[in-house]
Amino acid sequence: MTLLRRTFFSRAVAALVAGAIVAQCAPAQAESVIKLPAAATDPAIKATRATAILAGGCFWGVEGVFSNVKGVISVESGYHGGSAATARYERTHDGKSGHAEAVRIVYDPRQVSYGTLLRILFSVVADPTLKNRQGPDAGTQYRAAIVPLDATQRQVAIAYLAQIGRGRYFAKPIVAPIESYKRFYPAEANHQDFMRRNPSNGYIVRWDAPKLAALKRLFPDRVRATPAP
Template structure:
């Protein structure tokens, strides 16, 4: 199920319902993210100091970028969450090519945030608690392929150190029922996704894919991080619905 938008467009309603039902069963079958939706993972022991800069960025991959973007658009202190691609070159940073699992990219979200309001470590806590199942390898529920891997693309040595320490902390404490598979990599260039992918969760909350796999994450965010939850999402500007 690599090409979600095309798949949803061509499947009959009966076939789509069957595919989503299988995915929903997978979601509820005991994977760590299903558990984490009702369990706050520990905060990182190592975090950045409260910032004075106007803004900072981090780049996260954790499956379909629709849901990851949607989660962070509802986090207080985030000023933009842009869906895109990281891990490959600019020449083939296009959805149809990335969906072949041959370009090296991961569907990613570049998060711009105010470090005076929220820290890098807190954002990683949201990521591991709500946005992704970090134990799945090259997959997030019905979506399979290396473009759906769980990866933190560090933009600075400090980010890499904090993320690596956090992955080790979560593994050591056995928060999940399986080892953490999240990769701590290096940002090799972030390329924004096509306009029709931006703000997708907000524009299409009732689509079967979003309703099944992503809207529960928004509910979990509100439940687990009430002080950081924004009712009105911070949207990518200048993007029209599709």
């Protein structure tokens, strides 16, 4: 699966290859889409700008969804969890780097809360019951994870994972971890805004475009008129 993402075929070739791959594995690895409840613990923040770091599998789709969320100012794809030496795309695919493909979201807490970002993450972006994989991609680099940047974010994250676990919205236990912040490393330029720049890419069409469609269907009041940079 990751070969399709790494080689950057032409759009026509990528679509053909993705179609063949999907036919083999999509039924077993289809991701869940569910409208989870709002976070019960979600303190109001007076600041006009805050930052969140979240991981949810391939960062193309995570970035693509959150850039369309109202109140989001910017989204950047990158790596979190490992060292500077391995914070490169080709160094993360042996599963030993410690990095997760992640996004750094700058947002306006007056318009979208941290709890709402988590709600969207696990409603339409990532399945929190999958360990070290999402969609067609497997490995620690594709884990779904929350990386709180302060005590309040950690409080919201702990409470929300417990809330959706108690609610039994998923058939399997919640396994998405809360990780301590280390350092976020921006990804290479060709990975930034990938979904927006490559809407016909086979991987995007099969795995990521449906996530954006789900956001618009389940949370229409949360969608920006135009994507954030």
